[in-house]
Amino acid sequence: MAEALSSDAPAFERVRARIKAATSAWAAGLTLAEIRDSFEAFLGAGEGAPEVVRTPLILAGLPACAFDAPGGDASRMLLYCHGGGFQIGSIRSHASLMARIALASGMRVIGFDYRLAPEHRFPAAHDDAFAVYRALVEAGETPLALVGDSAGGALALGTALRARDAGLPLPKALVLLSPWLDLTMSGESYTALAEKDIFSRPEQLKAMARTYLGRDNRPDDLAASPVLADLSGLPPVLVHAGGHDITLDDSHLLARRAAEHGGRVEIEVFPGMCHHFQVFEELPEAAQSLARIGGFLRAVNPCLLPTP
Numbered sequence: 001m002a003e004a005l006s007s008d009a010p011a012f013e014r015v016r017a018r019i020k021a022a023t024s025a026w027a028a029g030l031t032l033a034e035i036r037d038s039f040e041a042f043l044g045a046g047e048g049a050p051e052v053v054r055t056p057l058i059l060a061g062l063p064a065c066a067f068d069a070p071g072g073d074a075s076r077m078l079l080y081c082h083g084g085g086f087q088i089g090s091i092r093s094h095a096s097l098m099a100r101i102a103l104a105s106g107m108r109v110i111g112f113d114y115r116l117a118p119e120h121r122f123p124a125a126h127d128d129a130f131a132v133y134r135a136l137v138e139a140g141e142t143p144l145a146l147v148g149d150s151a152g153g154a155l156a157l158g159t160a161l162r163a164r165d166a167g168l169p170l171p172k173a174l175v176l177l178s179p180w181l182d183l184t185m186s187g188e189s190y191t192a193l194a195e196k197d198i199f200s201r202p203e204q205l206k207a208m209a210r211t212y213l214g215r216d217n218r219p220d221d222l223a224a225s226p227v228l229a230d231l232s233g234l235p236p237v238l239v240h241a242g243g244h245d246i247t248l249d250d251s252h253l254l255a256r257r258a259a260e261h262g263g264r265v266e267i268e269v270f271p272g273m274c275h276h277f278q279v280f281e282e283l284p285e286a287a288q289s290l291a292r293i294g295g296f297l298r299a300v301n302p303c304l305l306p307t308p
Helices: 009-026 032-044 095-105 124-138 151-165 202-213 248-260 284-300
Strands: 053-059 062-068 073-081 107-112 145-149 173-177 237-242 265-270
Touching: 009 032, 032 095, 053 107, 053 124, 062 095, 062 124, 073 095, 073 124, 073 151, 095 107, 095 284, 107 124, 124 151, 145 151, 151 173, 173 284, 237 248, 237 284, 248 265, 265 284
Parallel strands: 073 107, 073 145, 145 173, 173 237, 237 265
Antiparallel strands: 053 062, 062 107
């Protein structure tokens, strides 16, 4: 496990202030629809990397979008699963992050809008992610990597496991950003880092898990918490997480369980960083993380030339 550089204090404090303002508004009695709109505006403000071309798509009947950086290779593609606790988040909220990943990797990035809870409970989001992956495979466009942040990390990992079990071609890599992989939330980081993570709170994630699972499903269901499933046969996995990320122990659990099945998981922890810090473009650590992710993807896809 590698450790990255320490945070740039002024940038971090600006992010902290932004988070406090947004989460205070969310806690002030907004409806879920209003929170979803606010979350999109909060993360999508400016939408970063304006030079990246965005092309709307429909995949498996779901809204999707392709992100192509200048000089990138559209024939090599990442499928991105956004986070948001299975209740919020969208293409718009994660557009900046997906565009910056396209720049860092030199690959096309495809994101999609899956169904959200409570309107659509488990396994709706997981089924949608797999349906999009299958649609790409059937079109002869197997993603070279599955990428996801937070709850999207569970969707990415779960999709790879379902593809394996269905006999579909697998991606060459998985890249997970602060993945939320264990809905039982049994790791010590959920309590030990509860006061340090400036973005996510254990009670918030517990409520989101209950909302997604509903009354008829358990948090230890192997499809809902894919880190508890059989992890054999997976491609190499890169995990980037924050040192103050309440889901951090999920990443370490993934590494231990994958190793038991002969897999390889590389974890890089960025000291002082919160849950899925890469969504904050102004953080130097976000740029460091994405640059290293780009290098990892080029290493597992050696025919892909580095971006200029």
